[in-house]
Amino acid sequence: MKFSKSLLSLALVLASAIVGSAAFAQSSTTLEASRGEYVVRLGNCVACHTVEGGKPFAGGLKMAVPKLGAIYATNITPDPETGIGNYSFEDFDDAMRKGIAKDGHRLYPAMPYPSYAKMTEDDMRALYDYFMNEVEPVNLADQASEIPAVLNWRWPLAVWNVMFGKLSRYKVEDGQSEAWNRGAYLVQGLGHCGACHTPRGIAFQEKTLDEDRSSFLAGAQLDHWSASSLNGDINSGLGRWSEADIVEYLKIGKNRFGTAIGTMVEVINNSTQHMTDDDLMAMAVYLKSLPAVAEAGDAPYAYDAAAEVALSSMSLDEPGSATYFNYCLSCHLYDGSGHGEHMPPLAGNPILLDPDGSSLINVTLNGSLRVIAEGRPEHYDMPNFRSSLSDKEIADVISYIRKAWGNNALAVSKADVTAMRDATDPTINDVVVLRMK
Numbered sequence: 001m002k003f004s005k006s007l008l009s010l011a012l013v014l015a016s017a018i019v020g021s022a023a024f025a026q027s028s029t030t031l032e033a034s035r036g037e038y039v040v041r042l043g044n045c046v047a048c049h050t051v052e053g054g055k056p057f058a059g060g061l062k063m064a065v066p067k068l069g070a071i072y073a074t075n076i077t078p079d080p081e082t083g084i085g086n087y088s089f090e091d092f093d094d095a096m097r098k099g100i101a102k103d104g105h106r107l108y109p110a111m112p113y114p115s116y117a118k119m120t121e122d123d124m125r126a127l128y129d130y131f132m133n134e135v136e137p138v139n140l141a142d143q144a145s146e147i148p149a150v151l152n153w154r155w156p157l158a159v160w161n162v163m164f165g166k167l168s169r170y171k172v173e174d175g176q177s178e179a180w181n182r183g184a185y186l187v188q189g190l191g192h193c194g195a196c197h198t199p200r201g202i203a204f205q206e207k208t209l210d211e212d213r214s215s216f217l218a219g220a221q222l223d224h225w226s227a228s229s230l231n232g233d234i235n236s237g238l239g240r241w242s243e244a245d246i247v248e249y250l251k252i253g254k255n256r257f258g259t260a261i262g263t264m265v266e267v268i269n270n271s272t273q274h275m276t277d278d279d280l281m282a283m284a285v286y287l288k289s290l291p292a293v294a295e296a297g298d299a300p301y302a303y304d305a306a307a308e309v310a311l312s313s314m315s316l317d318e319p320g321s322a323t324y325f326n327y328c329l330s331c332h333l334y335d336g337s338g339h340g341e342h343m344p345p346l347a348g349n350p351i352l353l354d355p356d357g358s359s360l361i362n363v364t365l366n367g368s369l370r371v372i373a374e375g376r377p378e379h380y381d382m383p384n385f386r387s388s389l390s391d392k393e394i395a396d397v398i399s400y401i402r403k404a405w406g407n408n409a410l411a412v413s414k415a416d417v418t419a420m421r422d423a424t425d426p427t428i429n430d431v432v433v434l435r436m437k
């Protein structure tokens with residue numbers, strides 16, 4: 001990784017991802033992961049409750065709440081004064097399922113309790129035992145939220161009214177296989193995949209918490225990354241992926257369709273790569289059962305050689321094609337096929353075909369966190385082009401790769417790039433880059 005000025009904040013974030021997982025690994029006293037530790041991995045508690053340089057689960061991560069301000073994830077170590085040391089199992093259960101803290105205040109749904117409400121009693125007890133017995137207590141006071149007082153009380157009530165009654169434990173679907181049910185339980189519950197992949201409604205609530213409605217996992221934007229559709233949509237969703245493709249992606253962060261970028265990298269680094277193959281396969285079985293929604297009836301992506309022919313003969317009249325030739329081609333190639341396991345393809349890649357272009361703009365401006373699978377960081381990284389390319393050049397090159405090689409997605413505008421550049425400017429103190437903070 002190159003340490004240019006504009007990359008500094010990304011480097012810090014990367015460091016925090018590594019520190020977070022290393023510290024977490026040491027916090028376990030047993031050699032084999034306890035059941036509680038495995039459940040913590042499934043729930044990815046570390047992603048929000050640990051910060052760079054901080055002790056595991058001592059809290060502090062800043063998270064933006066759209067339109068309202070920011071809040072901080074809390075200290076959930078068993079310290080009686082500043083953490084959850086005084087929580088009985090019932091208190092813990094209420095926080096996890098209903099979003100009600102021990103002192104009665106309601107938690108913002110940035111804490112994904114609507115998903116955790118699906119957990120079984122057994123998993124909840126394993127989680128509680130883990131926090132009480134295997135996590136080191138840390139005396140560190142929570143930081144106050146940065147939300148104006150009036151909104152501060154109105155907001156949870158609004159959310160509460162919308163969500164109350166919908167929060168319930170996972171109910172086994174008798175007509176479905178054991179694997180399907182396990183997958184549904186993990187995706188809807190501990191994995192809280194909908195927290196990023198399901199569009200949110202007016203009160204920041206996820207529009208639906210299971211497959212009963214078509215907005216489930218239909219794709220959404222959070223923290224300047226588009227978490228693309230995980231339903232059966234043939235081009236921008238998982239319609240062309242096999243179950244094995246999904247397992248591979250969640251295990252090592254890439255497959256023949258592409259490489260994980262943005263906030264998904266943290267999910268893989270901290271959570272899914274630690275899941276058993278059976279659990280990954282169960283999630284794949286469940287995800288593959290979700291029907292196509294936006295692209296029902298569309299034709300699947302098919303390669304078109306026109307761009308390859310033009311690039312090979314250096315006919316670079318198409319806007320964006322010269323930028324591609326000069327800045328991108330060495331890694332992503334003439335035919336957009338990438339380089340085996342090292343460079344992702346751009347031809348037919350679902351991220352390229354996502355109706356929402358924000359992940360593409362973000363990765364081109366800022367690069368991405370690196371996947372660290374099995375303790376080894378990926379060899380190659382997407383460079384950032386924040387200082388070398390103008391907004392117009394970036395808009396043109398992205399619009400170009402969204403049309404080249406048979407890709408068929410909408411252009412992005414210069415204004416979209418300018419907005420993303422401002423929102424992810426690493427020199428602004430309060431900026432939310434890459435992480436849910």
Ligand code: HEC
Nearest residue numbers: 043044045048072073074076095101106107108110111112
């Ligand atoms: C996406 C981020 C995120 C994840 C993942 C997450 N939390 Fe939280 N959690 C938060 C935030 C933010 C708060 C504070 C909310 C507030 O102040 O309203 C919180 C609050 C809590 C509280 C209430 C603590 C208190 O001080 O009253 C508990 C308990 C808790 N989380 C446990 C967990 C556990 C256990 C997991 C993993 C299974 C987990 N959290 C995963 C963001 C997260």
Ligand code: HEC
Nearest residue numbers: 258259260261327328331342343344360368380381382383
């Ligand atoms: C030095 C090699 C290299 C160059 C040059 C490069 N990329 Fe990348 N690109 C990567 C790698 C590696 C990834 C995978 C993400 C990661 O590991 O950071 C990637 C990911 C992407 C992605 C997301 C696809 C995915 O599946 O992750 C897009 C879009 C992209 N690059 C576009 C571009 C554009 C546009 C340019 C030129 C302006 C460019 N890249 C130049 C190496 C490169």
Ligand code: HEC
Nearest residue numbers: 191193196225226227228259260261262263264267350351
């Ligand atoms: C913190 C936000 C976040 C959470 C939580 C999250 N994802 Fe993602 N996910 C993303 C983003 C952003 C992308 C798009 C970038 C990419 O494709 O690398 C993505 C992409 C993916 C992709 C690739 C889609 C494609 O078409 O390329 C899969 C598969 C996926 N996620 C599965 C999951 C599963 C399963 C879970 C739950 C265990 C999950 N995600 C939870 C943010 C998240």
